[in-house]
Amino acid sequence: xxxxxxxxxxxxxxxxxxxxxxxxxxxxxxxxxxxxxxxxxxxxxxxxxxxxxxxxxxxxxxxxxxxxxxxxxxxxxxxxxxxxxxxxxxxxxxxxxxxxxxxxxxxxxxxxxxxxxxxxxxxxxxxxxxxxxxxxxxxxxxxxxxxxxxxxxxxxxxxxxxxxxxxxxxxxxxxxxxxxxxxxxxxxxxxxxxxxxxxxxxxxxxxxxxxxxxxxxxxxxxxxxxxxxxxxxxxxxxxxxxxxxxxxxxxxxxxxxxxxxxxxxxxxxxxxxxxxxxxxxxxxxxxxxxxxxxxxxxxxxxxxxxxxxxxxxxxxxxxxxxxxxxxxxxxxxxxxxxxxxxxxxxxxxxxxxxxxxxxxxxxxxxxxxxxxxxxxxxxxxxxxxxxxxxxxxxxxxxxxxxxxxxxxxxxxxxxxxxxxxxxxxxxxxxxxxxxxxxxxxxxxxxxxxxxxxxxxxxxxxxxxxxxxxxxxxxxxxxxxxxxxxxxxxxxxxxxxxxxxxxxxxxxxxxxxxxxxxxxxxxxxxxxxxxxxxxxxxxxxxxxxxxxxxxxxxxxxxxxxxxxxxxxxxxxxxxxxxxxxxxxxxxxxxxxxxxxxxxxxxxxxxxxxxxxxxxxxxxxxxxxxxxxxxxxxxxxxxxxxxxxxxxxxxxxxxxxxxxxxxxxxxxxxxxxxxxxxxxxxxxxxxxxxxxxx
Numbered sequence: 001x002x003x004x005x006x007x008x009x010x011x012x013x014x015x016x017x018x019x020x021x022x023x024x025x026x027x028x029x030x031x032x033x034x035x036x037x038x039x040x041x042x043x044x045x046x047x048x049x050x051x052x053x054x055x056x057x058x059x060x061x062x063x064x065x066x067x068x069x070x071x072x073x074x075x076x077x078x079x080x081x082x083x084x085x086x087x088x089x090x091x092x093x094x095x096x097x098x099x100x101x102x103x104x105x106x107x108x109x110x111x112x113x114x115x116x117x118x119x120x121x122x123x124x125x126x127x128x129x130x131x132x133x134x135x136x137x138x139x140x141x142x143x144x145x146x147x148x149x150x151x152x153x154x155x156x157x158x159x160x161x162x163x164x165x166x167x168x169x170x171x172x173x174x175x176x177x178x179x180x181x182x183x184x185x186x187x188x189x190x191x192x193x194x195x196x197x198x199x200x201x202x203x204x205x206x207x208x209x210x211x212x213x214x215x216x217x218x219x220x221x222x223x224x225x226x227x228x229x230x231x232x233x234x235x236x237x238x239x240x241x242x243x244x245x246x247x248x249x250x251x252x253x254x255x256x257x258x259x260x261x262x263x264x265x266x267x268x269x270x271x272x273x274x275x276x277x278x279x280x281x282x283x284x285x286x287x288x289x290x291x292x293x294x295x296x297x298x299x300x301x302x303x304x305x306x307x308x309x310x311x312x313x314x315x316x317x318x319x320x321x322x323x324x325x326x327x328x329x330x331x332x333x334x335x336x337x338x339x340x341x342x343x344x345x346x347x348x349x350x351x352x353x354x355x356x357x358x359x360x361x362x363x364x365x366x367x368x369x370x371x372x373x374x375x376x377x378x379x380x381x382x383x384x385x386x387x388x389x390x391x392x393x394x395x396x397x398x399x400x401x402x403x404x405x406x407x408x409x410x411x412x413x414x415x416x417x418x419x420x421x422x423x424x425x426x427x428x429x430x431x432x433x434x435x436x437x438x439x440x441x442x443x444x445x446x447x448x449x450x451x452x453x454x455x456x457x458x459x460x461x462x463x464x465x466x467x468x469x470x471x472x473x474x475x476x477x478x479x480x481x482x483x484x485x486x487x488x489x490x491x492x493x494x495x496x497x498x499x500x501x502x503x504x505x506x507x508x509x510x511x512x513x514x515x516x517x518x519x520x521x522x523x524x525x526x527x528x529x530x531x532x533x534x535x536x537x538x539x540x541x542x543x544x545x546x547x548x549x550x551x552x553x554x555x556x557x558x559x560x561x562x563x564x565x566x567x568x569x570x571x572x573x574x575x576x577x578x579x580x581x582x583x584x585x586x587x588x589x590x591x592x593x594x595x596x597x598x599x600x601x602x603x604x605x606x607x608x609x610x611x612x613x614x615x616x617x618x619x620x621x622x623x624x625x626x627x628x629x630x631x632x633x634x635x636x637x638x639x640x641x642x643x644x645x646x647x648x649x650x651x652x653x654x655x656x657x658x659x660x661x662x663x664x665x666x667x668x669x670x671x672x673x674x675x676x677x678x679x680x681x682x683x684x685x686x687x688x689x690x691x692x
Contacts, residue, residue, distance in 0.1 A: 027042075027144035040129060041513075054661055059078030069674075075251070081674075083513060086140070126142045127140070129458060139515075149237075159185075159187075160185060164179070165180050167179075168685060171683060173216060177200075179197040181195040191226075193223070205680065206681040212677055217248045225239040233290050236286070237285075240284045251677055257631065265636050301335070305335075327359075328359045335351070336352075347388065351384070353384045353385070371422060371472070376419040401443065416428075416485075432464070440459060455496065464521060509548065511548075512546045514544040527576055543569030562594065569586030589621045591621075607650045619637045644665045656689070663685065664680065667682040
């Protein structure tokens with residue numbers, strides 16, 4: 001028996017293709033398969049990469065993935081732009097369970113930061129997958145966050161116990177993160193994991209803006225997981241996770257934002273006295289998963305889940321305009337999945353169902369509280385999906401060809417219990433339903449032992465949610481957005497082609513994509529020049545781009561890595577209700593971006609050091625809405641930047657790991673495109689990990 005206590009105080013960077021990268025992925029086709037045999041563009045980030053990178057938040061964990069740009073409205077938020085889409089047009093899963101609910105609003109949102117980054121075992125990002133396998137919202141990408149467990153199956157029969165205490169410190173903001181973790185059980189029979197994470201993030205500062213007061217916040221997270229081997233091929237899992245964030249300021253909107261000037265680009269200062277978010281979310285689930293329990297099943301799983309979330313906001317705009325909003329959501333979920341051999345191939349099929357109960361409230365000085373709800377109060381939303389996907393080789397003469405065809409039926413039902421009608425000065429009840437079919441087709445062909453190519457066409461959709469139908473929110477920099485009942489689902493059609501090359505010392509992956517956009521739900525001004533918007537299916541367009549990443553093991557000690565992405569996109573939408581349609585850039589179009597890293601590892605692997613350079617070109621292809629978002633996007637666009645960082649780790653003894661990260665070595669003054677704050681200046685992250 002080995003008892004382990006871990007003190008982790010870490011820094012570093014990660015690579016998506018490091019030695020520890022798991023060779024399999026489960027999220028691309030909802031079943032385990034080799035990454036090289038997946039007909040999708042996939043990024044997998046393992047536990048070691050997360051540890052080396054001293055990852056602060058979940059969104060930041062995928063920042064070095066080609067095709068991904070992490071927009072930060074504030075330090076406590078983070079919304080990935082994946083192939084041009086963000087917020088509710090990307091799908092977040094935790095252990096395969098849908099986190100997106102019916103109150104998610106449009107644009108860059110804060111919800112992805114409600115997953116404890118310290119409790120993650122592995123991340124799987126599938127880009128451009130479409131909606132066949134995971135349903136509504138899976139447009140730009142689907143991120144499956146797989147959380148930590150006791151890994152009881154990896155131990156010999158008998159008692160085991162591993163414990164950990166983790167801590168990290170950032171010098172720039174004087175931030176501290178600590179985690180206590182304990183895993184114990186009987187090897188091969190059962191295991192329990194308990195974890196508590198405490199985060200105290202201080203205010204960040206940079207060389208131009210200086211001290212950004214109120215960018216810090218507090219967070220407390222807890223997680224529990226019990227795994228039990230019901231039989232040799234069936235496992236039961238009972239898990240609970242919770243997160244509580246306090247005092248997350250939308251700094252860019254407030255008087256603490258003095259504005260920013262950089263190389264002739266100007267971002268305007270904030271105006272509100274305060275704009276503060278608090279967030280709470282919990283997830284509890286019970287899952288049974290097994291192998292060949294009966295002859296016609298290859299594998300199966302059944303999951304019952306329950307979630308609670310609270311999203312509250314306080315705004316002090318002036319002495320005569322103080323506002324509050326709060327949304328409480330309870331979500332029940334059910335998932336069934338099976339896989340069977342059928343004919344010459346394999347059939348994956350199942351269903352997922354989620355039911356949201358929503359309560360909402362709001363206040364504003366001098367206004368009727370009914371008119372200030374962020375969404376309709378006493379509401380409910382049901383989302384049911386049935387899906388199937390068949391994989392097989394359709395041409396016997398081409399044994400290295402594999403194809404898949406998939407289909408999904410979705411039924412969505414929105415019940416608005418108390419939806420305030422300003423013209424009648426009364427709460428009204430409304431019920432709306434939508435039905436939708438989507439299909440997808442994919443193919444992968446092994447040219448030889450080194451090369452393979454893949455291609456696919458996938459339909460995506462997003463059903464209107466409660467925010468679309470009844471939302472009453474402040475968006476961007478002060479625009480008022482009102483929901484509408486007359487809406488249809490958003491529709492998308494994605495085309496993708498990719499190539500992979502892999503030999504002993506070199507790996508290369510390149511992919512190109514094109515997504516057609518139809519009937520996107522957006523706020524359109526009620527009249528020319530109005531700051532009040534009404535939600536409508538008002539936008540069509542397309543977004544396309546190229547992504548590439550490569551790794552070269554020069555020898556046993558040196559490794560060179562690189563990634564880059566390029567993107568273009570345009571839209572057609574009404575300038576105001578009843579007005580002419582105009583053509584424009586897609587909002588927050590990502591600039592040319594990339595990074596390179598060189599890593600040296602000592603022959604006995606006790607010491608490593610890595611230098612990384614990250615760069616982005618000037619983001620000056622701005623939509624009209626971007627140009628009006630002057631607190632976040634400077635005049636003329638977001639300036640280019642080049643950032644250099646250095647990371648190192650030393651396994652001082654068998655039980656002690658020391659790490660050091662030096663980020664933004666040149667103290668560069670920069671901002672990620674669309675963000676509401678500048679990134680931190682020069683920063684040191686120190687660390688230690690003790691095991692015994």
